[in-house]
Amino acid sequence: xxxxxxxxxxxxxxxxxxxxxxxxxxxAARATVSRWLTKGLPAIRDRKPYLILGDDLAAxxxxxxxxxxxxxPGTCYCVKCREARRPAGNMAEFIAINAHSGNLSALCPECxxxxxxxxxxxxxxxxxxxxDVTIVERQPRLNDSGHLSTNEHFKKD
Ligand SMILES: [Zn+2]
Numbered sequence: 001x002x003x004x005x006x007x008x009x010x011x012x013x014x015x016x017x018x019x020x021x022x023x024x025x026x027x028a029a030r031a032t033v034s035r036w037l038t039k040g041l042p043a044i045r046d047r048k049p050y051l052i053l054g055d056d057l058a059a060x061x062x063x064x065x066x067x068x069x070x071x072x073p074g075t076c077y078c079v080k081c082r083e084a085r086r087p088a089g090n091m092a093e094f095i096a097i098n099a100h101s102g103n104l105s106a107l108c109p110e111c112x113x114x115x116x117x118x119x120x121x122x123x124x125x126x127x128x129x130x131x132d133v134t135i136v137e138r139q140p141r142l143n144d145s146g147h148l149s150t151n152e153h154f155k156k157d
Contacts, residue, residue, distance in 0.1 A: 005081055006032075008061040011054045018049040022057055036060060073123075074130035076115035078108040085109060087131060094124060095136045104133070 006026040011017075019037070023030045037043055037050070041060045044051040071077050071084035076092070078085045087106030096102035101120040104127065108115050119127065127133060 005083075006061060008058050011058045011061075013054040013058060015054045016044070016051040017054065017057065018051060020049075022052050026057075026061070071117065073126055076104065076106050076108075076117040078111065078113055078115050080111050080113040081108060085115065087115065088112075089132075090130070091132045091134070092127070093134045093136050094119065096121075106131075 006028045008026060010025050010027075011022075012025075017025060019030055019033050022028075023033045026033075033041075033052075037052075041052065042056045044053070074090075075084040075086050077083070085108050088109040089107075092104050092106035094102050094104050101118060102124070104117045104119040104124070106115050106117075107113070124133065
């Protein structure tokens, strides 16, 4: 996967593009567009440079941009990137919501957004084999044993 989201609204549908022009129009690398040509992006190839129709480019990108509904193990879905991502630094936090499941949160390595994934305790075991998961205890009274008293202590020192 390219790992980036390109702006297909900038494509003029009735325009034809060389690879360079297409790449520039959507803010992609030339190599990315070349690769798409090998993966089914149609082009007029009977002369050089190849020409890509704006319509074809937009349709191809629309197909690629379909969000995957299931995220592979060890990944979270980034709403901003619209892709499943392996968390930055392979680190995630897990906060239990109830006795069976909780919310796994991690940072997207591409855009820095916070990603969330509802995760059961059973799934969590598998995820912990892949990611470095910090289990966050949700204490109703933080000041009894949590961070606040620790900070107090540091301030006095
Ligand atoms: Zn992202």
